[in-house]
Amino acid sequence: QKEVEQNSGPLSVPEGAIASLNCTYSDRGSQSFFWYRQYSGKSPELIMFIYSNGDKEDGRFTAQLNKASQYVSLLIRDSQPSDSATYLCAVRESNYQLIWGAGTKLIIKP
Amino acid sequence: ETGVTQSPTHLIKTRGQQVTLRCSSQSGHNTVSWYQQALGQGPQFIFQYYREEENGRGNFPPRFSGLQFPNYSSELNVNALELDDSALYLCASSGTWTSGGPNTDTQYFGPGTRLTVL
Numbered sequence: 001q002k003e004v005e006q007n008s009g010p011l012s013v014p015e016g017a018i019a020s021l022n023c024t025y026s027d028r029g030s031q032s033f034f035w036y037r038q039y040s041g042k043s044p045e046l047i048m049f050i051y052s053n054g055d056k057e058d059g060r061f062t063a064q065l066n067k068a069s070q071y072v073s074l075l076i077r078d079s080q081p082s083d084s085a086t087y088l089c090a091v092r093e094s095n096y097q098l099i100w101g102a103g104t105k106l107i108i109k110p
Numbered sequence: 111e112t113g114v115t116q117s118p119t120h121l122i123k124t125r126g127q128q129v130t131l132r133c134s135s136q137s138g139h140n141t142v143s144w145y146q147q148a149l150g151q152g153p154q155f156i157f158q159y160y161r162e163e164e165n166g167r168g169n170f171p172p173r174f175s176g177l178q179f180p181n182y183s184s185e186l187n188v189n190a191l192e193l194d195d196s197a198l199y200l201c202a203s204s205g206t207w208t209s210g211g212p213n214t215d216t217q218y219f220g221p222g223t224r225l226t227v228l
Contacts, residue, residue, distance in 0.1 A: 100152035
């Protein structure tokens with residue numbers, strides 16, 4: 001059974017600090033990795049995707065991928081209260097389907 | 111806004127009934143994926159449609175069925191509703207076929223349909 005694992009949290013971070021969210025996956029054949037943000041009662045919205053090992057930056061967000069360790073992370077710099085949400089990690093399998101983690105709840109404290 | 115729409119927004123049904131949920135994909139997208147998301151969990155893949163054909167299916171029973179139409183909009187049908195079917199149902203559209211297969215990268219979600227089964 002291919003799996004994507006995330007710490008359910010909640011992860012509490014002071015406003016202005018860096019929030020670090022982690023995700024591990026079991027399928028070594030996975031090629032594409034996605035981070036989505038989901039506010040309570042809403043649908044997931046795409047934050048970033050990453051395909052290659054290393055870092056990818058987009059504004060306050062940085063995705064990090066390490067395929068050897070089967071690990072992908074999301075860093076949020078200068079955290080804002082509006083960043084409080086559940087962050088979902090999704091991994092594309094070799095059959096093109098997405099496998100999802102259960103999400104990490106992030107709370108940014110003013 | 112992703113350009114993906116779903117209807118209805120909310121729905122209340124009783125056990126044993128049937129329900130149809132609808133999704134209009136983003137312009138230019140020809141692949142639609144359906145997910146079930148229970149409270150506190152990640153989305154669970156139900157199935158995917160590409161060019162009107164089912165292209166993959168998750169671990170859901172046959173009473174979950176779907177359709178995709180020539181304009182790439184899609185329906186999810188659930189027969190013989192059970193209490194555990196209560197969830198948020200999400201539709202996601204994604205781009206065109208690539209040389210390696212349907213491109214499910216960068217899925218964009220609609221607002222979802224909240225189904226309550228009593």
